Amino acid sequence: MTDFSAPALRQSSETPARTMSGYVALLLAIAALAVVATFVPQVGDNTPLAVAMVIGGTLVFTFLIIGFYLLQPNQAAVILMFGDYRGTDRTTGLRWTWPWMIKKKVSVRANNIISEKIKVNDLRGNPIEMAAQVVWRVTDTAQALFDVDDYKAFVVVQIEAAVRTIGSRYPYDDFEHQEVTLRGNHDQVGVELRQELIARLTVAGITVDECGFTHLAYAQEIxxxxxxxxxxxxxxxxxxxxxxxxxxxxxxxxxxxxxxxxxxxxxxxxxxxxxxxxxxxxxxxxxxxxxxxxxxxx
Structure with a gap:
């Protein structure tokens, strides 16, 4: 019997990259440049040693310069070699790796987003308008880059889906104060919204630090x-x-x-x-x- 089920998604995981301090490479680049500057005057005499030193120093200097990259605080660099993930560098400052390595920088700082107002039917079927404010950040750079196509767009879509889910789970208001409501239990519903978002965004290596509703009202027609x-x-x-x-x-x-x-x-x-x-x-x-x-x- 043929199995037509979709293959499971291969989950990525962040690992430390093998890179080095850029300051050591900078000293070597300066030394190579000094060698070039020393032997350039002797090239006119067609001295083989001078020509070889100038060409070698230039190649070494170019080789070293291409491998430099900078990392600011709360910034990471994902290192790739011929499409293969080789690790993530989170060390700040001037860094260096092999020139054939591709460096993709990813911000791991906190991001704040306010969703658009969307219309949701609450538990009793009443149309209401909702919008949420979410503070999120990347915790696993490998998952963010390789497990979803565009992690920022993924966050926006999942926020809207989570707001719709929570909005349809509770009534907007209860004047008899006998059940949990969106308007009367703002903190409790906010905690549940955060848990829903964390569960949805885990696949992208993203966590939610804080969230809450910025707009909550009945729709205009009612x-x-x-x-x-x-x-x-x-x-x-x-x-x-x-x-x-x-x-x-x-x-x-x-x-x-x-x-x-x-x-x-x-x-x-x-x-x-x-x-x-x-x-x-x-x-x-x-x-x-x-x-x-x-x-x-x-």
Whole structure:
């Protein structure tokens, strides 16, 4: 039976390169140049030794110059020989390797990227807009160069995919505060987003130091309706708190009146007093006092 499955990707791994300090090679290049300068005046006399020393010194000087390269802090050089990976040099300063070696520099500094705003459907199917800020850096230069085609473009695509995954995993908001939401649990969701990104970018030798959402809102087509819903729920919540407080105050007033034997009320007058107190405490406008000049039952 023929196996048509795709072959597994060969994972690269960073190894130290065998290079040397450029300052030693620089001294040799200066010495070669000095030899050339010494024997150049003697070339006019057709002295074989002078010609040989000038040609040899020039070749040595050229050979050494081609192998120089510079590395700044948090910068690495991937060394290739005829397409074969020979290691990564992370030592800063002036460096030297064989001239036939190809040097590809890779920055291992922290990079900051803010993704584009994308539209995502949350757990309840509501369209929302999301954007994320991610701080990433290369940890394995061999994987970054050889396991993906363009590691910077790979990061951008994976950030968008991770944002979509996290956005569809939770609801945007929950006014009953019974579940994890994108808006109410920003830190927790941010940690999960970082874990998702690290898992996606490991194949490229990249890690994520920090990430978070820079934009999180309902999409324009439902923003107005959701705003009215939020306002209505806020009003209901405020009314509920107000009624609970008013009931407690009325209950306390009746208990104090009965305990101190201030006045005796039958059930009908007690109900009327409760109704009046609730109107006073729960009304949106200030009440106007009315002085009763008659008896309690008039």
């Amino acid at each position: 923003a107005g309706a959701m705003l009215r819903r939020q306002q209505a729920q806020a009003v209901v919540a405020a009314r509920k708190t107000l009624v609970e407080g008013a009931v407690g105050m009325v209950e306390l007033a009746l208990e104090q009146l009965s305990a101190k034997d201030v006045v005796h009320l039958d059930d009908e007058r007690r109900a009327a007093m409760v109704s009046n107190l609730m109107v006073v405490l729960c009304g949106e406008r200030d009440t106007q006092p009315v002085v009763n000049t008659g008896s309690l039952y008039q």
